[in-house]
Amino acid sequence: MKLGRFHIYTCLDGFFRLDGGAMFGVVPRLLWQRTNPPDEKNRILLALGCLLIDTGQYRILIDTGVGEKGDEKFHQIYGINRSPCLKASLARYNLSPEDIDIVVNTHLHLDHAGGNTRLEEGKLVPAFHKAEYFIHEGEWKEALSPNERTKASYLTENFLPLKDSGRLRLVREDALEIIKGVSLIRTGGHTPFHQCVRLESEGQTALFLADLVPTTSHIPLPYIMGYDLFPLDTLQKKKELLGKAQEDGWLIIFQHDPLVRAGYLKKTGDKIELAEKVSL
Ligand SMILES: [Zn+2]
Numbered sequence: 001m002k003l004g005r006f007h008i009y010t011c012l013d014g015f016f017r018l019d020g021g022a023m024f025g026v027v028p029r030l031l032w033q034r035t036n037p038p039d040e041k042n043r044i045l046l047a048l049g050c051l052l053i054d055t056g057q058y059r060i061l062i063d064t065g066v067g068e069k070g071d072e073k074f075h076q077i078y079g080i081n082r083s084p085c086l087k088a089s090l091a092r093y094n095l096s097p098e099d100i101d102i103v104v105n106t107h108l109h110l111d112h113a114g115g116n117t118r119l120e121e122g123k124l125v126p127a128f129h130k131a132e133y134f135i136h137e138g139e140w141k142e143a144l145s146p147n148e149r150t151k152a153s154y155l156t157e158n159f160l161p162l163k164d165s166g167r168l169r170l171v172r173e174d175a176l177e178i179i180k181g182v183s184l185i186r187t188g189g190h191t192p193f194h195q196c197v198r199l200e201s202e203g204q205t206a207l208f209l210a211d212l213v214p215t216t217s218h219i220p221l222p223y224i225m226g227y228d229l230f231p232l233d234t235l236q237k238k239k240e241l242l243g244k245a246q247e248d249g250w251l252i253i254f255q256h257d258p259l260v261r262a263g264y265l266k267k268t269g270d271k272i273e274l275a276e277k278v279s280l
Contacts, residue, residue, distance in 0.1 A: 001262075001280045003251065004201025006181065007054040010253070010261045010280040011089035013065020013115055017043035017079030023214070025226040035217050043079055046215070048111055049255040050086060051208050052093070053199060058179055059095070060102040061128065062197050062208055063255065064115030069157060078111075086115050100128040104184065105135045105159075106210035106255075107194045108143040113158040124161040133162050134178055136186065137170040138193035150191075150229070171195075187212050187241070189234030190227065196241065206251040206262075212237055214256035216263070216274050242272050251278060 001008055020029060020038040023046075029038070036044040051062040065086045066078070074080070090096060105113050118127040126133070143154040162168045171178075174186040183198045190211040197208040211227075212234060213219060221238055224231045245252050246265035253262045266275035 001278070003199055003206050004181070004204045005056055006199060006201045008199065008206065008253075008280060009052040009054075009093055011050045011052050011061070011086055011093075012084055013048040013050060013067070013086040013089070014080065014082035014084065015045055015047055015258060016066060016081070016111060017041075017045055020044040022226040024217075025222075025224045025228070025231065027223050032217060032223075036215075039079070041079075045079075045258045046256040047254075047258050048080075048082075049253075049257075049261070050089070050115075051197070051253060051255075052090070052095075053182065055179060055181065055201075058101040059099055060104065060179065060182060061100045061131070062104045063106055063112045063210070064103060064127065066111050067114030067116070067127070067158065068118060069114070097128045098130050100131045102178065103128050103131045103133045104178070104195075104197060105133065105139070106196065106208075107139050107191045108135065108159050109153040109191070109211075110155050110158060112210070112255075114155070116158050117161045124157055126162055126165050126167055132167050132169050134169045134171055134184065135159070135162075136184070136193040136195055137172050138186075139191060139195075140170055142191060142193065153227075185241075187233070187237040189230050189237055190225065191229055204251075205248065206253060207241065207245055208253045208255070209241075210255050212241065213252070213254065215254055216257050216260045219265075219272060219274060246272050253280070 024032045048065040053060040117124045146154045177183045181200045184195045199206040224234045228234045261280045262278040263274045264276045
């Protein structure tokens with residue numbers, strides 16, 4: 001799809017499953033199970049979404065999915081089905097990992113940063129070996145000194161090898177335009193330094209929501225993941241960013257929705273809803 005001068009494409013690293021209760025926080029199963037049918041282990045299906053932006057000058061990849069390093073047990077716990085895997089998704093656009101100039105991680109959880117690195121002759125190396133990796137410095141620090149609640153989501157093999165590669169760019173700003181028209185916006189909420197990505201070209205705007213609003217089912221304000229460390233920050237940023245997206249007609253892009261890649265919002269009374277689905 002074209003967004004001004006940019007071309008944007010969604011790339012999947014397959015699908016996985018997470019506990020439905022954890023995905024919807026305080027919202028009872030009775031309300032989410034119809035649109036998100038859980039399996040016998042109470043898990044719901046989620047996409048492992050990534051976003052590819054071709055600015056004409058640079059190819060930028062937002063997040064890298066779960067990657068290929070997990071063992072059988074890891075695949076079972078998260079119900080991972082990597083078809084198509086990220087490499088195959090890129091190949092559909094005639095691209096290989098070396099064509100990527102910039103990788104952005106919205107945060108460093110295993111379903112967002114897993115494909116950052118891969119094993120090459122027994123050594124962990126950047127999977128996108130020509131790319132610079134943009135990661136918020138605050139998120140980097142959180143990931144390297146997790147607490148008892150956060151440590152299961154951070155696997156150092158996904159990001160620590162970047163440090164010695166000379167390709168790591170730690171972001172300190174709450175809003176940073178890394179390339180003209182591509183901005184990282186810190187939202188906090190899910191993790192204290194979680195970032196969304198805003199794209200602007202020739203008057204058109206898109207917002208990659210990452211885990212601020214992981215699926216279309218999370219558009220209603222109280223639908224906030226139980227995983228979020230600061231749910232009231234999520235609430236505040238959802239109000240702010242979804243409100244702006246609706247008012248200004250931004251394209252919004254969902255990372256984890258198993259069916260819907262993107263769409264536009266409308267306001268009915270004081271409720272913000274999905275008005276139109278868009279495939280990328
Ligand atoms: Zn996620």
